Amino acid sequence: xxxxxxxxxxxxxxxxxxxxxxxxxxxxxxxxxxxxxxxxxxxxxxxxxxxxxxxxxxxxxxxxxxxxxxxxxxxxxxxxxxxxxxxxxxxxxxxxxxxxxxxxxxxxxxxxxxxxxxxxxxxxxxxxxxxxxxxxxxxxxxxxxxxxxxxxxxxxxxxxxxxxxxxxxxxxxxxxxxxxxxxxxxxxxxxxxxxxxxxxxxxxxxxxxxxxxxxxxxxxxxxxxxxxxxxxxxxxxxxxxxxxxxxxxxxxxxxxxxxxxxxxxxxxxxxxxxxxxxxxxxxxxxxxxxxxxxxxxxxxxxxxxxxxxxxxxxxxxxxxxxxxxxxxxxxxxxxxxxxxxxxxxxxxxxxxxxxxxxxxxxxxxxxxxxxxxxxxxxxxxxxxxxxxxxxxxxxxxxxxxxxxxxxxxxx
Numbered sequence: 001x002x003x004x005x006x007x008x009x010x011x012x013x014x015x016x017x018x019x020x021x022x023x024x025x026x027x028x029x030x031x032x033x034x035x036x037x038x039x040x041x042x043x044x045x046x047x048x049x050x051x052x053x054x055x056x057x058x059x060x061x062x063x064x065x066x067x068x069x070x071x072x073x074x075x076x077x078x079x080x081x082x083x084x085x086x087x088x089x090x091x092x093x094x095x096x097x098x099x100x101x102x103x104x105x106x107x108x109x110x111x112x113x114x115x116x117x118x119x120x121x122x123x124x125x126x127x128x129x130x131x132x133x134x135x136x137x138x139x140x141x142x143x144x145x146x147x148x149x150x151x152x153x154x155x156x157x158x159x160x161x162x163x164x165x166x167x168x169x170x171x172x173x174x175x176x177x178x179x180x181x182x183x184x185x186x187x188x189x190x191x192x193x194x195x196x197x198x199x200x201x202x203x204x205x206x207x208x209x210x211x212x213x214x215x216x217x218x219x220x221x222x223x224x225x226x227x228x229x230x231x232x233x234x235x236x237x238x239x240x241x242x243x244x245x246x247x248x249x250x251x252x253x254x255x256x257x258x259x260x261x262x263x264x265x266x267x268x269x270x271x272x273x274x275x276x277x278x279x280x281x282x283x284x285x286x287x288x289x290x291x292x293x294x295x296x297x298x299x300x301x302x303x304x305x306x307x308x309x310x311x312x313x314x315x316x317x318x319x320x321x322x323x324x325x326x327x328x329x330x331x332x333x334x335x336x337x338x339x340x341x342x343x344x345x346x347x348x349x350x351x352x353x354x355x356x357x358x359x360x361x362x363x364x365x366x367x368x369x370x371x372x373x374x375x376x377x378x379x380x381x382x383x384x385x386x387x388x389x390x391x392x393x394x395x396x397x398x399x400x401x402x403x404x405x406x407x408x409x410x411x
Contacts, residue, residue: 333361341365
């Protein structure tokens with residue numbers, strides 16, 4: 001499986017990494033060197049006959065090319081593949097071009113590929129001008145050597161030179177594309193690394209924001225429970241202490257204190273149950289949207305308080321964070337109605353449109369002081385939730401006229 005994956009991933013074959021040529025270049029060079037060596041080995045066995053037909057100049061070309069091939073194999077591992085290479089290493093690139101041209105004298109097509117690799121090296125080390133200059137120089141060299149061969153006409157010499165130049169230019173374009181792919185690959189890797197760092201930083205900020213929200217919610221719960229359940233328990237404790245003092249001299253008064261403590265205990269128990277209902281999660285028993293809001297409203301219904309729930313329109317396509325805001329609106333409105341307004345009837349109205357959700361919680365209780373409403377911790381937290389989703393909150397609270405909470409959550 002690992003081998004198959006490596007064969008499908010061709011990145012290493014075309015990537016300039018760490019000042020080294022792509023793997024494909026190594027394969028092309030050593031393949032052309034082996035083929036050229038075979039050509040020279042076969043040719044040397046018949047060099048006398050070839051020389052007699054073509055003349056001593058061809059024999060000199062053939063022997064010079066064969067002698068240059070080992071030098072090309074020595075220079076190949078020393079070639080630089082970076083424009084930041086030293087002048088001495090760039091000199092190795094220039095020398096390699098000359099040696100590859102000598103090999104091309106009698107090495108055939110395989111030696112031409114070697115010259116093309118020299119042009120590609122020039123593009124990397126000496127940029128575009130160097131690569132184009134190498135290509136033109138290789139073509140001129142082939143043209144000049146063809147002219148020295150009396151068996152070839154002038155037109156053939158021109159065609160040979162043009163062919164070598166064209167092949168080198170094609171290789172130049174291919175190498176330039178490989179360099180661009182390598183650049184884009186490095187840029188993509190850099191962007192992915194930055195994206196990973198940004199994602200990790202965002203996760204850390206989200207964790208801190210969540211911890212802060214939990215801490216604020218716990219602080220509010222602690223304060224409200226202290227003001228409600230803590231008050232009941234304090235009064236119950238005082239009443240039971242009085243009952244203990246009265247049990248001998250004033251037994252009727254002691255029983256009155258016990259009955260009052262019992263009533264206060266029932267009220268504290270009801271208040272505690274309201275807290276439990278308020279803390280229930282959004283996805284109650286797998287329900288979301290309208291079903292979750294309806295279940296929440298019904299959980300606040302009791303013998304003393306009637307809660308009605310009405311819906312108009314269809315639930316819009318909103319994300320979970322905005323759905324949670326809708327849930328918290330109903331939760332906060334019902335909690336305030338039961339804890340502060342002493343309401344007998346509470347109405348929850350949800351109006352749904354494709355643009356968002358309009359939630360209204362109203363009661364017939366005693367109302368509230370507008371200044372106390374503005375300073376309320378729970379409602380301030382609700383404002384912050386709505387502000388985070390570009391929502392709006394409206395309150396109507398006059399003493400003796402009930403309380404109305406209306407919030408708009410955009411889709």
